[in-house]
Amino acid sequence: GNPSGVGAQTEYEIIGIEPGAGIMTQARNAMKDYGLDNWQLVEGSSAAMVAELKKAYDQKELIIITGWSPHWMFSSFDLKYLDDPNETFGGSEEIHTIVRKGLDQDAPGANTILDQFFWETIDMEEVMVQIEEGTDPAQAAEEWIAAHQDKVAQWTNGAQEGNGNPIKLVYVAWDTEIASTHVIGKVLEQNGYNVTLSQVEVGPMFASVANGSADAMVAAWLPSTHLEYYNTYKDDIVDFGPNLQGTKNGLVVPEYVDIDSIEDLK
Ligand SMILES: C[SH](C)CC(=O)O
Numbered sequence: 001g002n003p004s005g006v007g008a009q010t011e012y013e014i015i016g017i018e019p020g021a022g023i024m025t026q027a028r029n030a031m032k033d034y035g036l037d038n039w040q041l042v043e044g045s046s047a048a049m050v051a052e053l054k055k056a057y058d059q060k061e062l063i064i065i066t067g068w069s070p071h072w073m074f075s076s077f078d079l080k081y082l083d084d085p086n087e088t089f090g091g092s093e094e095i096h097t098i099v100r101k102g103l104d105q106d107a108p109g110a111n112t113i114l115d116q117f118f119w120e121t122i123d124m125e126e127v128m129v130q131i132e133e134g135t136d137p138a139q140a141a142e143e144w145i146a147a148h149q150d151k152v153a154q155w156t157n158g159a160q161e162g163n164g165n166p167i168k169l170v171y172v173a174w175d176t177e178i179a180s181t182h183v184i185g186k187v188l189e190q191n192g193y194n195v196t197l198s199q200v201e202v203g204p205m206f207a208s209v210a211n212g213s214a215d216a217m218v219a220a221w222l223p224s225t226h227l228e229y230y231n232t233y234k235d236d237i238v239d240f241g242p243n244l245q246g247t248k249n250g251l252v253v254p255e256y257v258d259i260d261s262i263e264d265l266k
Pocket residue numbers: 020021022023024068174176202221225226249
């Protein structure tokens with residue numbers, strides 16, 4: 001609970017995202033590991049968390065959020081990760097591409113492109129910033145693809161045409177995955193597939209690829225953030241490995257906040 005007993009005070013809240021996200025499990029574990037008894041983790045959404053950050057930042061008020069990289073917020077605000085000596089948020093991770101079983105038979109071109117999809121954090125950040133600045137995600141994807149034909153050619157190398165066959169991609173509305181899913185979806189479309197993008201929660205995202213109702217997702221944060229979901233479905237999915245490396249999760253505060261470690265919150 002919070003110390004005052006009335007409406008929660010901001011100094012004892014960590015602003016998180018939707019409850020099922022892996023970073024929320026990591027945050028709950030951190031609060032236990034570091035003994036943050038009188039703190040509460042506020043559940044909401046990725047968008048709501050960023051709205052809170054903007055509000056606090058403009059007022060130079062204390063705010064602690066569950067943050068991750070890559071993210072456009074690090075180029076919009078002066079932010080820092082709190083040290084996590086217990087490594088509760090895991091180390092540097094990667095985002096994997098997961099496809100349904102049988103995709104290699106049903107849509108070999110899409111299977112090839114999804115298997116070859118790989119880009120750098122700088123690439124993802126470019127698209128994320130465009131979207132944050134107001135460009136429609138599909139438009140931002142198209143512009144990035146036009147400016148990086150060399151990289152896209154590596155993804156589509158050897159891929160058969162889609163001939164209008166349907167491909168359904170699922171993703172969660174994290175800024176990272178809004179960017180990546182629109183880019184790979186646009187590449188598949190340009191390769192002749194009839195692509196639909198479906199925004200879901202993280203559990204249904206894994207479940208729909210495992211049960212074949214979706215064809216693929218490019219949003220599995222491994223080896224720790226999504227480990228539970230991965231272990232639940234690993235026998236029913238095909239893991240193509242990383243499409244991006246060097247991610248990071250943690251508790252994030254504005255630089256003006258005089259706190260440097262999660263231990264300082266006790
Ligand atoms: C983009 S977030 C780190 C993903 C998650 O927490 O499940």
